[in-house]
Amino acid sequence: MSQVLPVEITDEVKQSFINYAMSVIVDRALPDVRDGLKPVQRRILYGAYQDGVLPNRKHVKSAKIVGEVMGKFHPHGDAAIYDTLVRMAQPWNLRYPLIDGQGNFGSLDGDPPAAQRYTEARLSPVGLELLQDLDKETVPFVPNYDGTQTQPEVLPAAFPNLLANGSAGIAVGMATSLPPHNLGEVVEALLQMIDNPSLTLEEVMRVLPGPDFPTGGKLSRRGIKEAYATGRGSLKVRARVRHEEKNGRPMLVFTEIPYQVNKADLIAQIAGLVRNKVIEDIAALRDESDRQGLRIAVELKRGANPQVVLNKLYKHSRLQTSFTVNLLAIVKGEPRVLTLLELMRHYLDHRREVVQRRTQFELRKALERAHILEGLLVALDHIDAVIALIRGSQDAAEARRGLMERFSLSEVQAQAILDMRLQRLVGLERSKLEEEYRSLTEEIARLRAILEDEQRLWQVVKDELLAIKQKYADPRRTQITEFEEGFSPEDLVEDEPMVITLTAQGFIKRTPLEAYRAQGRGGVGAQAGKTREEDEAISVFVASMHDTLLVFTSRGRVYAEKVRELPEASRQARGTHVVSLLPLQEGEEVAALLSVRELDQEGYFVFATRNGLIKKTAIREYQNLTSAGLIAINLLENDALVGVAIAQENDEVMLATQSGQAIRFALSEVRATGRASQGVTGIRFKEGRADRVVSLVVLKGEEGEVLAVGSQGYGKRTPISEYPRQGRGGMGVITFNTNEKVGHLAALLWVRGNEDLLVLSKRGIAIRTKVAEIARYGRATSGVRVMSLAEGDELASAFVVAPQDEA
Known part of the structure; x- marks a missing residue:
């Protein structure tokens, strides 16, 4: 008579789940540390070996191998067995295939293989190496699932399969992801460990520097050592690219893609980026792969920057991927996360x-x-x-x-x-x-x-x-190199010159320099921005998209803003108010602008005030500049900041006044002070004359010329040699003959003669002209017309555009 026993359901479910989980972990999903094979892989190889399907014999139908394995050793469906057999034959999945397939075994595009009744297979030479000496009592045999036959518990594995081919599998609550390696490097490392059992990881990595994927690509060195030392990590893999040109257009050609990336899906992903305008500089995308190898051609638009496009492709597509390392394998019937040295030791044992x-x-x-x-x-x-x-x-x-x-x-x-x-x-x-x-x-x-x-x-x-x-070693396919795994915003933006304009009421914008086409000297210019009647343009200069814009205010503070983050607008647009970009205090106005690449550099910020004071402070004192700003200079009452420049200790400076006076002296005469200081007298004004400083110029010895521009659009070039060196605090010498026709001195600039001059009027009209077209005159002259101004308008600002900044 049957007896019913009461059972606690939670205990029964727990025990049943543990049994199921261990079955999946040990008997299905994870490789054995000794031969690097999962049970189904081992049974396929043994089944083929037992049936004599050897490398020196003809291929047989895959269905025959699958049927034999299913009938004798693997109590699961034929689909699972065939899928495994197919993967063991795919050279883009296994670094050293264990099955030699004949027929359609799929593709890198993710195409499925033909049915098992159509394909043929046999053991590959490498696969046979795993079975060598199997008949010499080298490994224990265990009963098959129905007890009618025996099968090897593990293969002899003369070939270091787990290290060379890697493995991947998902069990219950755990997963393994062992990367493949180059056989020659693996053997060298194993030989070293035999000779020196106390070998260190550093010594191993001299001959085994990292994974070697079957699809090649580039591998970042960062993270490899940690993954080997701990058994866990993440590695960055990139496609290999070649720069070419077609019909005058730059072209990116990818010849190797990251491991386990589907080529067709990758191309569709790139096409989606173009379609959604994430990347706008791609003109054409073609898959030109053939029997000679993989080739994905990305044709760019004329004028596109290939490196910026490449960075965007790496960031937004699977041309750069992460390979997760998890060195998990079965050791003596239990799953364990191992280090590289432990993997090697277990194989050698x-x-x-x-x-x-x-x-x-x-x-x-x-x-x-x-x-x-x-x-x-x-x-x-x-x-x-x-x-x-x-x-x-x-x-x-x-x-x-x-x-x-x-x-x-x-x-x-x-x-x-x-x-x-x-x-x-x-x-x-x-x-x-x-x-x-x-x-x-x-x-x-x-x-x-x-x-x-x-x-x-x-x-x-x-x-x-x-x-x-x-017998089997071949050259390394994956290049191990140094590259930045992430991308800064600068990497995704072309480093092109931008014109930054500012109005008296604080409206600011950036516009590509190419929007300002060069005109002949004396032209009327083009609209550079709409200004209200009560507003006027006060400043224009050119900075790179990768620069940081330093904004100095009327209260002596400085704020930082990335040039790329400034609102871009057309020449005619008004721009955005600076208050929406920076946390300016009430009544605080922009006094001067300066662009820099970095604040961790040698040199000084040199400040000039309206009342003739000059100050220098080491650039590195501003390294901690945040969005909250820093004190840059202490301004006296009724004084204002006129200009800021970067200079070195051996440079000279010139201060120029509205009345046309200029003084030249060595920067070394100005003692370096901290941020919260006022400065010292740089130039004195003539008694009884209302005057103010309008320009600060940094000179590099006698090199170059001085370009003076008046408020009514007249200008000239004068050799620096005509300006005598004086001591700080003098009244200087005349540099521009001011009068009613030419107006007062608006700007003094240092030039070499091969640049462009960008000038801006108070009504927002800008003109870009060649410096070389402006005539040379002596100090006590007014020069020639540089810009024709409308009645009531006058020049507000001028900036020299270096030749390399031209679009």
């Missing part, structure tokens, strides 16, 4: 055990054969007596007993004599037996020496690893 067991097997077989040969040789030495004894015996059993008693032979030897063919009595056959016996004696001595000497045992392991390397 396995190979040592295989070699030892094989040697013991071969020694036993050799001893058994030698024993038989000894009996045969005894019989040949007494052949007449042996023949007489056999002829006189009633049956085989009596003859066997007689031989054993008469010649002190064992049963095996006696039986071998009875089985001996008469042709063995020929003299030549006797010589062969004696030679075979001598060879066996030497072989027995060799095998015993291996088993008795640990060093000789390891030497055999080394020799076999070297043989594997010589």
Whole structure:
């Protein structure tokens, strides 16, 4: 009579789930640390081996292999077995394929393989290496699922499969992701570990620097050591690119893509980026892959910056991916996360055990054969007596007993004599037996020496690893290099020159320099921005998109804003008020602008005020500049900041006033002070004249010229040599002859003569003209017309555009 036992449902579910999880972990999803194979992979290889589907024989239908494996060893569906077989044959998935496939086995585009009844397969040479010596009792055998046959618990694995091919699998609550490596490098590392068991990871990485993916690509060195040391990590892999040109257009050609990236999906992803205007500089996208190899051509628009487009592709597409490293494998029936050194050690221990067991097997077989040969040789030495004894015996059993008693032979030897063919009595056959016996004696001595000497045992392991390397090693495919894994915003923006304009009421904008086409000297210019009647333009200068804009205010503070983050607007647009960009306080206005690449550099910020003061402070004192701003200079009441420039200790400076005076002196005369200081007198004004400083100029010795521009659009160039060096605090010399026609001095600039001059009027009209077209005149002159101004308008600002900044 059946009995019903009460069971706590939570305990039953817990136990059942644990049993299921362990079954998935140990018997399905994770590789064994010794041969690097999951059970289904091992069964496929063993099934093919057992059926004689070897590399030197013809291919057989994949369905035949699948059927044999399913019927004898793997109690699961044929689809799972075939999918595994297909992956073991795909050279873009396995660094060293274990199956040699014939037919459609899929593609890098993700195309499915043909049905198993159409494809053919056999063991690859590398796959056979995993099975070598399987018949020499090298590994334990266990019953198959129905107990009718046995199968190997693990393969002998003369080929270091787990390290060379890697593995991937998802179990219950855990996953493995072991990257593939270059066989030659793996063997070298293993040989070093045999010679030096206390080998360090640093020493290993000198010969095994990192993974080597079957699809090549570029691998960032960052993170490799940590992954090897801890068993977990993340590595960045990039496509390999070549820069070409077609019909005058730049072209990016990708010849290798990251491991396990589907090519067709990648191309569709890039097309989507173009369609959604994430990347706008791509003109055409083509898959030009053929039998010669992979080739994805990305044709760019004329004038596009290939590096910026490439950075965007790396950032937004799978041309750059992360490979997760999780060195998880089955060790003695349990899942364990291992370090690289532990993986190597477990494999070597396995190979040592295989070699030892094989040697013991071969020694036993050799001893058994030698024993038989000894009996045969005894019989040949007494052949007449042996023949007489056999002829006189009633049956085989009596003859066997007689031989054993008469010649002190064992049963095996006696039986071998009875089985001996008469042709063995020929003299030549006797010589062969004696030679075979001598060879066996030497072989027995060799095998015993291996088993008795640990060093000789390891030497055999080394020799076999070297043989594997010589047969299958190939050049590294993945380049290990240094590259930034992430991208700064600058990497995704072309470093092009931008014109930054500012109005008196604080409206600011950036416009590409190419929007300001060069005009001849004396032109009327073009609208550079709409201004209200009560507003006027006060400043214009050119900065790079990768620069940081420093905004100095009327209260002596400085704020930072990335040029790329300024609102871009057309020449005619008004711009955005600076208050919406920076946390200016009430009543605080922009006094001066300056662009820099970085604040961690040698040199000084030099400040000039309206009342003639000058100050210098080390640039590095502003390294901690944040969005909240910093004190830049202490301004006296009724004074204002006029200009800020970057200079070095050996430079000279010039201060120019509205009345046309200028003074030149060495910057070394100005003592460096902290941020919260006022400065010292740089120039004095003539008594009784209302005057103010309008420009600060940094000079590099006698090189170049000084360009003076008046408020009514007149200008000239004057050699620096005409300006005498004076001490700080003087009144200077005349540099521009001011009068009602030419107006007052609006700007003084240092030029070499090969630049462009960008000038801006208070009504927002701008003109860009060649500096070389402006005539040279002496100091006490007004020059020639540079810009024709409308009635009531006057020049507000001027900036020199260096030749390399031109669009």
